[in-house]
Amino acid sequence: MILRRTRQEEINKVVKIIDEAKETLKKNNINQWQNGYPNEEVILRDIENNESYVLEHNGVVIGTTALSFNGEKTYDKIYEGKWLYNGSYAVIHRIAVTNVDGLKGIGTEILKKSEKICMSKGIKNIRVDTHKDNKSMQGLLLKNNYKYCGVIYLKDGSKRIAFEKEVK
Structure with a gap:
């Protein structure tokens, strides 16, 4: 498996995977990604910024x-806690995976490969x-040694729980 930058012509593939994740969240009564976000515009911006x-x-x-x-x-x-480290950090957003028969650990693979990219850039915190x-998602993060740090609030006031990891 390889983690690489998204090409513009792959926008439909990415949106399809995100839409599958939205449906899974909805089925599990999780009110995340249920208001039209993320959408094609967000993904296009990520691609343009070399972040997708x-x-x-x-x-x-x-x-x-x-x-x-x-x-x-x-x-x-950050509220009800604190970040583990000060200084430069990377941010991971919008992890989504497709359902592939026989394949497990796709989320872990995304995290591990993201960590390698960070290390190659000299960034030690995610x-x-x-x-x-x-x-x-919380289970995925904890399984991969991300530590719970506290609560943050999005621009719209939505509460989110925050995690951080020092990569080595």
Whole structure:
């Protein structure tokens, strides 16, 4: 499996994977990604900013994420806890995977490969947030040694729980 930057012509593949994830969240009564976000416009902006990545297996796109090195304004203030590290950090957003028979660990693969990209850029800290009800994402993060740090609030006031990891 390889994690690489998304090409513009792959926008429909990425949107399809995200739409599948939206449906899964909805079925599990998780009020995340249920208001039209993320959408094609967001993904196009990620591609233009060189922040959109896809996980490819045997030539097939099976996962997506956004990986940014530009900080995150909503991470400036953290409540009910604190960030583990000060200084430069990467941000992982919008992890989504497709359902592939017989393939497990796609989310872990996205995280591990994102961590390698960070290390190659000299970035040792990664931050990520998720909805309080998104137990599968929380489980993925904890399984991959991300530490719970506290609560952040999105621009619209939505509460998210925040995690951070020092990559080595």
